[in-house]
Amino acid sequence: MQHSPPSGDVTLVFTDIEGSARASSQNETAFLEALSRHNALLEPLVEAAGGYLVKNLGDGYFFVFSDVYTATACLLDFQQRLQQEDFSATDGLRVRVGIHCAVLTPQAGDYFGSEVNLAQRISDAGHGDMILLSPLAAQRLQDNPLENTTIVSLGLHRLKNLSEPCLLFRLMHPALKDRQFPFLRTLTSLQHNFPAQLTAFIGRTSEMNHTKRLLMVENCRLITLTGMGGVGKSRIATQTALDSLEAFPGGMWRVEFADVRSPQEVPEAIAGALQEALAPDPGIEAEARLISFFREKQALLLLENFERVMEATPFVSDLIQSCPRLTILTTSQQLLQIGGEREVIIEPMKIPPEGESYETLLRFDSARLFVERASMARTGFTLTRENAPSIAKLCRELEGLPLSLELTASLVRALTPQQLVPQMSRRFRLIAATRPDLEPRLRSLRGAIDWSYELLTEGERTLYAELGVFVGGFSMEEVEAVCDAPDAFFLLIALRDKSLLKAEEVQASTRYLMLTTLREYALEKLEGTDRLQQLRERHAAYFLKRAEILATGLEGDTRQSMKTFALEVENMTSALKFLEDKGDTESASRFGAALGRYYLRRGPYAVAERLLEMAERYERSLFAKDAEAHRSRLAHILLRRGAVHLRRGECERAEICLRECLPLFEKEGDIRSAIASR
Template identity: 30%
Template sequence: MAESKPVATARGRLPAELTSFVGRRRELADTRRLLSSSRLLTLTGTGGVGKTRLALRMAGEVRRTFADGVWFVELAALRDPTLLGHTLAGALELSQVSANPTADLAEYLEDKHLLLVLDNCEQVAEACAVLASKLLAAAPQLRILATSRHVLGVEGEQVLAVPPLSTPPMEALAADADQYESLVLFTDRVRAVLPEFEIDERNRAQVIEVCRQLDGVPLALELAAVWMRTLSLAQILDRLEDRFRLLATGRQAGPARQQALDAAVTWSYDLCSPAERLLWERLSVFAGGFDLEGAEEVCSGDGIARDEVLDLVAGLVNKSIITRTIVTDHSIVAWYDMLTTISQYGGMRLAEAGRTREIRVRHRDFYRMLAAQWEADSFSPRQADWYIRLRREHENLREALDFCLAEPGEGAAALEIAAPIWNFWFAGFLREGHRYLSRAIDAAPEQTPTRAMGIWAGAYLAMFLGESEQSTRLLAECAELAERYDDEQLRARIAEVEGQALIYQGDLTGAVARLERGLAGYRTVQDRLGEFDSLILLSAATFFLTDPRVEEFSRQAYELADSRGAASSKAYALWTVGIVRWRDHDQYESATHSFREAIRLWQPMNDHTGIAFCVQALSWCAGSDAPTERAARLMGASRAVWRSSGAHVDETTPYSQFDDRTEQRIRAAIGDAAFDEAFQAGAAYSFDQAVTLALGEETERDRAAKPGMAGRLTRREHQIAVLIGDGLSNREIAARLVISQRTAETHVEHILSKLAFSSRTQVARWVAEHPER
């Protein structure tokens, strides 16, 4: 089964196309024309008609015309419209910048020339309309391509209704297979399961009839094609005719294409075994995908034995009901997803059975259990795996929290999910975590140990977001509950947050006193993660105080994290080791090595906050050791990474003082004009570009090259690029490699897109300049 994976480049982010793109020449031409004349184009049409594929193909074709890239934002799993701005900001690497992400987006996009592809807007259509209006007004070079089942209703919006694929008319019994798009698509998808399949005189009429009955709806055709593995064309037609007769008695007024899709999906549902149908229905409660453990925990029981789930998942994968996907390069388990239409159908069946709330409660309980496991196990050799897993489960965490906050009396359950994972929110979703905790605190007013943990976590995140008044208020209530329950661990946690707040306020002596109190409390209750966090904060406070105890705190922190095998914690310890080596021992190279090792540990976890600490520290090192334009650019890149993290640490007194000293040193060395230019260049970097610079992997060629140069070619694409360099035409390339000319043309387009080129001459020059590639 094909796997899907997002493709990220310096020019944006688009999911890779996993199957061939069929037809749509007219629609592509219309989309290109309307997109060139309008700043907002909405592709509308029923589910399964191919809106997303059309949008992706168009985005890929026009990518080279947008200097700042093409960015794809999937909204199918988004239920809460208030998270739309955060979702879009995260896709653009501006996650949780402030409490008003729309304003941050508008400011960021103001001078950007880019295309946003907003997919599946219908569930948050009103919010999409408002956000699109504001962003288009603020950013004159921004264009938006949206897909939705209905129009957004924004002033200036152009609308293109996406029709089904072309289908032979009734009289065309001898239609050519390549003359009608539906025949081409059906044939292509059947060949994925029966490579030897061909349309000939024996089966032509049956294939045409299948395409007619399914009204050329791509998803319906793809579902039918899968069944060619087990059924004949005649059997497929018999079942489709039965399904249409059933539909005709219930919804005669429905559009033909919607009936066709319903027919195909319902027919696929009917052909599944009873257990597969139950699993399909229950899997609909997941958002953004699921793994096998989640499916087993949420979906087993009452008709599905736990040890049957794996085989049932495999069966639904084989029937194209479920797709196996790759969420990150570092996932250690298989991840599965369902198309929105398929999931919605399962949800409809689940509702008809009256079991939606029951299964959603199971879903909530699974993620409550996952949060408890994170809290118990995240300071261990599995720490990195936990961060990666929770990022993969992000949409499901949202779904579980949204369910709790929409149900009366479920506020405490929301706290039990959101509070234990406070350090997950800190690593890249500060604003979102703060919002969920604030809502859950309001929904669970009863003073309990659960609320105590919730208000502590809320105070912690509020402090990082600059919400000092709220943080102070929550800590005061937390202190009352700590005394009521005589909770030493909670007292230690309060001292930790208070001490950290004092660091950021510049009261370093007071901070050390509070943090030492917290450290003692954590050691009393043997909370090793709390002990480690206190040691890290004590290292920071004593570093800024030039207190010699910094080396001892730093050493203890490193040894504790190393003994636990906790990768993220070890990275923070390496940060403390690095700053001490740099300032107190003048060991620039050793410090740089420590910071870069920490960044590499955080990269798989995509921990923007942790990485921001080290990029900033690297800029301090560079400014003192070699105050050049690169050091200024690194300072700007530090600003870019802090911006993507959402935390305001770099704006606090101790950190900003080091920034100020570094800036003054570089300005004195290279001049104000050179500093400003280099700093602004670094501040405009994407998160990935900033990390590349910080790791010392940016080359002069990278800086001078077009953004798309970083795109890596597959082995076949490189082979074709070499043939282009030899002067061969597409026809000659096809003959040389024994592939179709259409396939050769597709490869050439991909090569041009990945390299951000517009001509074959540029490809030839690139091949000559990069023989090692």
């Protein structure tokens, strides 16, 4: 197989196993064995033909070849060999293939842009045993035909995510099965109202596969994609629906509720989306007409932004019960709470960790999305070794939130990624768009969060704002203590259900997390108020006490105390900074002594040294006034500073600390500590 990605005039090949999700669910062991045989058959053929493996897609591949003749001959050979194999354990194994020619330059071993999207959509349009060609690929093969092949035009078709129709061609060969195929899996063959997608769909494989499995394998009737505004629910739902065309021969319709304010308007909004498919009848209400229309149809309704019309859930329930073959896919910041509803939680995209290399950066969906959208904003923009660290930093700063990534990438038309990084401190002002095709709420990061905030009750808004004082997560008990919120249990559940918090189980307890972006927005609501100062005071007092209790647990079996310290260290660091900024030397020094013990065991040792040095300085001032009361505490701080210096290889400085603490321990009669300091 070619080891370096070809550049320039190349041929793109996508393959996909038809019905893989269903086959896997029916007999996973047999399917995995068949998949392994499929891979073992295809990869050597591509390698022998000099093709380049871009990626294994799980149940398919993306290859790039230097010329269309070699690529097509290779895939034709594969299809013929595949048909000779026995796959009866999985009721056959049928592969669709799409081939397209384009001029492309690889980026870190991968390919991006509209041409790649077109090639994948050509593959998606076919059925198993088919090889489909783009017009350019077909023309070149007609000029230089493979032996015994003919090329048949299948006409113009609207493909998923493409604004213009595409002429599709099928490669015919006597050895290929010429069974009676259904219509192509394109938008042209289906009643629908889905708009053409103007940008490529990036990543989200796990979320897509989960949703498709619920739709097509488990046959769920109501699936709700939940998540905060700007996380990509709508795009994932749309793409999932478009990828599931063949499952809904009765049609697919998308209904947007962003501008619908009354639940009574919901039936009319759905009827309006169906347009000419639903014959008007002034004498019959929209509810009855919709039930009559969908009663026998195997169809899909995509209901967008349902959080705005939650009181219309009884009508949705009636539709599902009255129309046994209708499936409803919704996007919402909260569940509809209807029996049988399945939730798919949409999280931000995965972000690259610090130090991620240029070569592997594009393995992360967030980086791929940024690079793809930036290349649309500025002609010639590519990922380079110079801008890769800044792109990775932007992905982390923006927490993998697709809306933020897209809007920030659009700024590359004026600023480089390196210039954008320092601007992230004012992200709410900076991240905005002037694109008229975007809904108003999605033209800025603030607008997306405003949309979520407006859904909250007064009590939920109050607690949400107050949660901004926490950093790195919090428990219900901590919220009750710091925010003095007796209803914390119910309010936290409500905020989680409305996608403003994430809940996960940690150490047999529920811990809540909030994105930094949402936290900054929450703090803005309290900025300049006395309440914010009160909350910071309570937060600092609570976590100081917690740190000192945990520090005492570092004497014997330290594992549990270290785990809890690690969980709360961001809260503690934030509280310590508040105390230092406030000038509360006593509390800050106590914090330093407790946190210093944690960093002494965990590192970085430079942090432990700074904290313990601060604690020592304050303890010396107290020791000078009352040696008896503060001798033991000062001695222990000096002992720990000595240990830090030893671990940093600073033997002379360690000796100074240990020599000073030894007589203090001896005077206290603390023989054990005295021995430790020798």
